[in-house]
Structures are given as C-alpha cells and as structure tokens.
Amino acid sequence: MTRMIVGPFNRVEGDLEVALEVVDGYVAAARVTAPLFRGFEQILVDRPPLDALVVAPRICGICSVAQSAATAAALGVALGLSVPDNGRRVAEMLLSVENAADHLTHFALFFMPDFARAEYQGKSWHSSCVARFAAMKGTSAKKATAARARLLHVIGLLAGKWPHSLALQPGGVAKSVDMGERMRLLSILADFRAYLEDEMFAAPLEEVAALDGPASLDRFVEGHEDGDFAFFLRIARDLGLEKLGAGPGRFLAHGGPLGQGGIWRDGNLLPLDLSGLREDLTSSWMRGGNLHPSKGVTMADADKDGAYSWSKAPRLDGMSMEVGALARQRIIGHPLITGLLEQGGGAGSVRDRVVARLLELALLVPVLEALVRGLTPDGAFCSSGPVPERSFGCGLVEAARGSLGHWLTIERGVIASYQIVAPTSWNFSPRDAAGNPGPLEQALAGTPVAAGEAVPLAVQHVVRSFDPCMSCTVH
C-alpha cells in the first residue's frame, strides 16, 4: 500500500488536501481535508439580524449571491415578510446568473485544463484540447471568460457589482428595474445565448434541453463536434469518464428556479424533509454534539483526536447525500440525466456531473428570459417590516454546486445563533460516527492510479467533477 497526499489541490475554490491509500493501482481509501477554518458563524452571532446581509455573502466569493439569497430568505421568514413578484423575479435572476457563470467558470477554467496536460499527449483530441483549454491560454477558455464577464453585467445592472452586494433584501431587492434596464437585460441574455449556441453547444439551446437519454446524446455528439460540449463528450467517451467517480447514489436538492427540490434515495423520489439532518462532528476539528443546524454550534478544537477536517459532516437520516447539478436534475427528473444515471447504475460519474452542469446552462437561459419578460411595470420590488425581538428563520437555496441552507435564531433583537450547511459540506464531508465516508471520499475509492503518477489524473477528474467550493465549506 502507498500513501499519497495531494495538495495544494488547485482549480477548486478554496483550500483542499486529499490523502489517498493506493493498493494495486487503485485508490483503496481517501480522506478529504479542508485545512482552513474561517469562523463566520461565530462572526454573525450577537450582531443585529440585518447585519447578516453584509457578513454572510462574504463567506464566498464565487457563491456570493447564493449566500445572499439564503440569508435574505432566512431573514424574510424570521421577519414574516412576503416578497412581491417583481422582487422575486429579480432575486431569481441574480441567483440564476451566478449559477450559470459558475458552471461556465468550472467547465472552462477549473475542469477542462486537465485534459490539456502533457500526460495526455498522443490522444487524438489532445492538441485540440491544448489549443482550446490550456490553463490561462486556451481559446475556448478565453471566450468563456469573456462570455462570463458579459453575463455578469446582469448582476452589475441589478446589484451594482459581483461578488458581494446588498441587493438581496429580506423583502425583495434594493433596486427597481425600469423599461430601459429590462431591454438591456434581454440584450445581455441574447449575447449569452449566442455564446452558448455558437461556442458551447453549436446548437440551439432548445435542442440541448430536449436531449432525452444516452442515445440522443450520442447522436448529438456526431452532429455538433465544433462545440465545446461535444468536444468534452468525445474526450469523456475516450477516457471512460462515465465509469469514473460513482457517488453514494443518494441525492438532495432544495429546489429553485429550475424546478422542485426533494430527496432521491433507494430509487425513490421523496419530498424535501430536513428534520433528519444532523451535522456529525466525529472527524471534524469541532466540539459539540451531532445536532440539527437549527440547534447547532461551532466550537473549533484544533487538537481533537481522530479529526482530519474543518468541514462538518452533514448527514440526512444518517446518510451522506450528493448535491449539485446532477442531484437537481435527478430530482427534477430531466430525461437526459435520468437516462444517463440509469445507464450507469444510478450513482453518477464524472461525465454525468459535467453533463448536468452544461445542461443547466441550456436550461437557465430560457428561465432568465422569462423572468425578465414577466416583470410588471407597476409592481413593487421590495417589502419591509420591523425586526422582531425573538424569531427563527431558515433559508434554503440552490447554489451552482448544490444545496445551501442557513438557519438563524433571533433573541433579544440580535442573532443568537447562525448555522450554515454548504453544498461542499455535503459533498466533501469527512467520515461520520459510523465510519461512513463523505460522497467524494466514496467516489474516490476505486479510482485508478497509474505507476509514477505524482498527482493521479483520474483523481483530479473525480475531485473537480464535484465543482467544490471549500470557501463555503469552511465558513
């Protein structure tokens, strides 16, 4: 048996270290370490409740809007506010744009550069991949970066800047949208649609959204090889990425603009019920019991025996859950994702996670277009109300990389507790009291390691396929 430590693990958001035990050319066991503690939950306590709108988004520079949205939603519940339709539309636009931008960043800048590595020289697609996706240089990566910057103009227009704004308020959004701005929003979205249809898919978005299973995906590849999507699928087929990185096969999604939330387990779709959620601290440098986040605590203990990560380990009814685009589309029941999952045994793969993300790019644009078109000229954008002395709120949203929840209690007019369960807390959690691994730890087991590989390529593909955000994880 050989032990390997991979770090600093880059092209993920934030700090990550992965320890591997390799036996006979395969990963036998993996330990995922989040080596940074940021203490945001403690920063929030004792502050005036609305201060959370400033503090919580700063947990994450890549999921900033998602953090804002969860904060605003939790406060909205605590304050008993209802959000006017225009406000809801703008809030959903902001979150949907961030999610689309993040999907694109992940694909073009974090994930694809691995296939441009020298180790893949000799593959039929390698020189093309270098030209398109080499880190900091590839032509597709540059086009994606430009398209992303242009898409973020939606956030510039509605929220002033990205990341970190106060646009999302408990009762809606801080700014109304006038006629000219609505037209500019449509124009920005038209640019993004053009980028996706010309470069990413080489096809109309509606054709991508209508893909309904493995066979239709195979046919799509043959007809659209100029697009980055088909290019990836060709690589995926050549390298067998559909067989790499199976997760737990249990999925969770909170629901959002793309569709319903729920829980997928044992082949069944169940309604979203988080009463059985506990954050297990067995392997975390944390003291305290394994509690539901509405009662949770955060007490750092850097010397705790047996611990190996600053991430807590969320478990639902004692089980790890995979979150992200794949989970969302499984739960929504998109036929392409349902078909791919069923073909591969139901636990997902590197290919499936990437396909789900790119599919969501195609799905998000029409949703955004409809959100803009549905704004009513006379409607309100925000409601308001006083902050109660005592209250409780929970905000559940979907960030690009999965389910994000905020739980807060207000006592004596200030925040008495604030607990956050982030997407990558689910996916990259350490082992729990029963010794069960987190989803990535499980997905890495069985991954091939070739002789002499300092940083096994397949391991990198599996890790990055989750689009982790360690910044959120170690809030």
Place this chain on the structure above:
Amino acid sequence: MITPPTQTLLWLQAASCGGCTMSALGAEPEGLAEALRRAGIELLWHPSLSEETGAEALAILEDCRAGRRRLDILCIEGAILQGPSGSGRFQILSGTGQPMARWVEALAERAGTVVAVGSCSAYGAMPSANPLLEAVGLQFTGDDKGGLLPEGFRSRNGLPVINIAGCAPHPGWLLESLMALTSGLIEASGLDSLGRPRFWANHLAHHGCARNEYYEFKASAAEHSQLGCLMENLGCKATQAPGDCNIRVWNGSSGGCTNAGYACIGCTMPGFESPGSAFLETPKIAGIPVGLPVDMPKAWFVALSALSKSATPDRVRRNSREDRVVVPPRRRSPT
C-alpha cells in the same frame, strides 16, 4: 504598446473567500489573462487558474521561497490567520503541513513587491471580526500599523505592501496597479497613509453617486429600494469611504453599490467589518448622523442640511420615498 521586461507573479489565497480573484476574472474588456500579458507579467502560479497542482505546484512555491526562482510580485488574497494561540494552524497550506502565515512571511522576504489583494489581506477585514482567528492583514491590523509583517517592512524594491483594498476590489484597481508597477510608476508617495494606491483612493465612493440630487437636498430614503439619499437613515458611508466606485463602470454598469439601491459599507476602510452599530442604519445623536462626510465641520453640515431641507423641491422629496420616479422634472414654462 511597449511591453516592459517580464516580471513574475505568484498568487496565494490566505483566509479568503476567493472573491478578489473572482472579481479580477471579470476584468473587461481585455480579460485577466490578456491584462497580465500586457503588463508583462508571467503568472508563476495561481490557485484557481494554473495547471499545476499538488507536488507540481509545491515545487514552484518552494523554488520561490528558496530564491531559486525570481519572484517579482507576490499577491496575497485573504487575511492571515495566526490562531489558535499564535500557531497559525487555522490555515495549513495543504500538502505542506505548514501554516500559511509562515509561507507568506518567507515569500514576502523574497518578493520584489508585495501586493495585498482585498481588504482582508490589507487590514484583516471580515475574519478579524472573529477574535479566535487572530486575523491580521499583511502590514496592518485594522487601522494599526504592523500586521503579519512589521510596520517597517519594505520589499526588495523598497516599497511597503501595496493595499488594493475593497471587498471585493474593482478589477481595475488591481490590474491598473499591476500595470503601473511593472512600468515602474508606483512609488511610496503614490500610496496613501493606509497603503492604497492614490489614483483610486483619492476619490470618495460618493463622487458620481447617481443619488447626488437627493444628497444635496437631504431628501432621504427611509427603506432600501427607495430612490432617496442613503446617508441619513440607511447607514451609507460613501461620503467617508475612499474609492472611485461610482465613477467607474462596474460589471458593465455605471457605479457600484449606491446606484444599485443600497448603502456603501465602506469596504475599502480598515475596520469596516465592525462598524460598532448596525450596518444598515445610520447612528445618530440628536437626529444628526454620527458619521459625517470627511472634511466637513459639523456645524456647517447641520446648517446646510437645514437649509437644503427647507429648499427641497417637491419632486425630489416625493421621489426620494418611491422606488421609481413618480414626479418627473417639469419643463420650465416659456416666458
């Protein structure tokens, strides 16, 4: 365009949210990679953008630390965590078993210039609101001189740490600073007393605020989403916060926070994370805001406010409490 001789840049993320990198990645129109190329910068390694990972990345860092590889510019994003109890173990640079704080100290000694990207790295910012973390900036701890590096620290080229403050900073603040740096145009006199490049820190966030007419007439919003001035009630610090935020294009639109309907929280200032009162409410004594515009004597502010309030046009007063213009400017009738 004349390209200066190539300078190497290494970027590390200390206790950060990654938002400064994400903001820089939105640089327009040329894009981050092209902007660096034009500045003559060779990126040695960046945690989000480079190919090298694990051992390959570590080799680059070790070569820089040992002086085997020339390090011209060291960019640090995020606060430096010295906790628990001075050990720095709240952030271990993965793959090394060593605290990030030790890595940054060692690399800063080798660097031609050290750049703090964002308020966390400059002053400690949000992480320093948690005392457990023992968070500091590179050369400041909040307002106080001396952070991870001592007050007298000067990098190889004789400069103190350059503080690209902001949460997150505008991509232009960073990239224009880097371009000026590689062109030899940044001198200590070009930085303000808190290490910020003066070309953007000589302005106030208030300059160019689209709400200026409401400010002039003290026609104030009572709630977010209303058009009026955000200073009197909603905590806006734009008249105190350094930055040309409102005279720049930010993610494609003119101006930043106040134009999007919410208060400036002064994110370019040390200590912004703990204002001592609620972020979104203006603390007042006897009805007068405590945080007055910089350079403005209180008596004058009170007198001018009273005068402007008495002269506020009905249009401005009524619009200030609405989320859109309900009373348009009237055309002067021809005489």
